[in-house]
Amino acid sequence: MLTDMDYYTPGQMAERFDLTLDTLRYYEKAGLLRQVERAPSGHRRYRADDAELLHLIRCLRDTDMPIARLREFAELVRAGDHTIPERVEVLQSHQRRLDEHIAELRVRQAAIQHKIEYYLGVLAENGHRAPEDDSPIGHTHPTDHTSRSVEEAL
Amino acid sequence: MLTDMDYYTPGQMAERFDLTLDTLRYYEKAGLLRQVERAPSGHRRYRADDAELLHLIRCLRDTDMPIARLREFAELVRAGDHTIPERVEVLQSHQRRLDEHIAELRVRQAAIQHKIEYYLGVLAENGHRAPEDDSPIGHTHPTDHTSRSVEEAL
DNA sequence: ACTTGACCTGGAGCGCACTCCAGGTCCCAT
DNA sequence: ATGGGACCTGGAGTGCGCTCCAGGTCAAGT
Incomplete structure (x- = not known):
């Protein structure tokens, strides 16, 4: 049985995982999060397991997993143990x-x-x-730095 | 004094650094490479120091330096020693x-x-x-995986 | 003379991952 | 009752880094 305290607001989720409300909604639309429950007001409320999944998603995104692959993974999660x-x-x-x-x-x-x-x-x-050649008109010896090391080329 | 052998064709540059002709031209337009010399035909010809710079650019791009910063760097290179x-x-x-x-x-x-x-x-x-619960109709015990470890949440 | 291949130009288009916005609802405190 | 804050929607827009394309030139081979 879940009380109000067992839910997180969008703002809390956003702050905790350092992303915007827009991104949170975007992830939901993209299928990374399930269609989230709503309070009577229409506001989303996230459960602990949403947070858990989002944490993993964050890690995977931060390591450049593309959204499409994350969606596939999220589908596996939804499909069951x-x-x-x-x-x-x-x-x-x-x-x-x-x-x-x-x-x-x-x-x-x-x-x-x-x-x-x-x-x-x-x-x-x-x-x-x-010391240094900084004649005001510049544009001198343009190939100087090539004379140093040939293997620099590759 | 430079002979024909001291130049690289666009194709050679592209192959060597594993990028496309389009990308090579894009880099030039973006100011990562100087306005490159042309053969009488109009085809570009790259010198050893273009290759050298492109090598560094490749390293920096591969490590996610944005194009804009690369352009700044390339401007420093052009500005002289x-x-x-x-x-x-x-x-x-x-x-x-x-x-x-x-x-x-x-x-x-x-x-x-x-x-x-x-x-x-x-x-x-x-x-x-x-062994495994794979009853054809599925949708059982949806909170099973939460029961395991609470600290999973963060 | 003709074809092929490498390259040229300017400009449009694309994929990704957000990000922004207008206009609206709901709830709470003054 | 009014205002503010948190949130809602659908859809358009953004920034980045390429990538593609149509239509052309040039040089070499057959």
Whole structure:
């Protein structure tokens, strides 16, 4: 038996999961949340299990699961407990893609770091050799930075 | 002095960095690449330093730097070597945001993992107690999965 | 002379995930 | 009874990053 205290208002849900009322409604329309119960006033009231699902949805969205896949997942949830094995597979496959994604981010990050260090090298060199060329009219030696390292190209 | 061999065709650039000719032109229009030289035919020809910059752009895009910030960075590059300190700051600040982003992904991933393990727990329990309820008409005990763990809610 | 393939242009269109808005209802406190 | 605040609806609009297209040029091969 549920009392008033067992429900959350749209505002509470929005605040708790840091999203807007619009987004909340959008998720409902998109099928991520079931058609939510209403108070006599017509206002939505969310239950604990809506919050639980929304929490997971938030995690999955934050890790870039597209809305369409989230809708499929939400349908599994609505279909009942016998879909738990399928849900596990969906989540595990998501985790694997996430691992790959993070790995790729790290690779890119390393490449950027390499560039930063190249720049720092240029600065160190200029620092104790030539002060700085800032002639007002500029536009000098346009190929200077290529002379440094050839492998920079790939 | 540059010979024909020192240039890359649009097709070569596209293949090398795994993007389309359209994207390459889009990047140019958006100011990520300078107005590129043309062969007498009108076809673009890219130099080694275009490739070098595009490589960095690719890394930055792959780590979600927006086009607008990339354009700013590209403007620094065009402005000459005296902007290197600024470029370093841009890149370092990007690295920091990237660190934070990866950290957040890991947090979300852990939360998802927690859910997976919760599901696996349910399966293990059902596995050696009740085989499965798949009565054709379904729609039974809709609150069963809430009974398990209250802290699941946040 | 003809075809093929690589590339060109300007501009329209697309997919995604929201985000905004006008106009309305309901409830509560002054 | 009036005002304010929280929420409602349907539908249009937004921003981003491409992506596609029609119609054209150019150079090389057959």
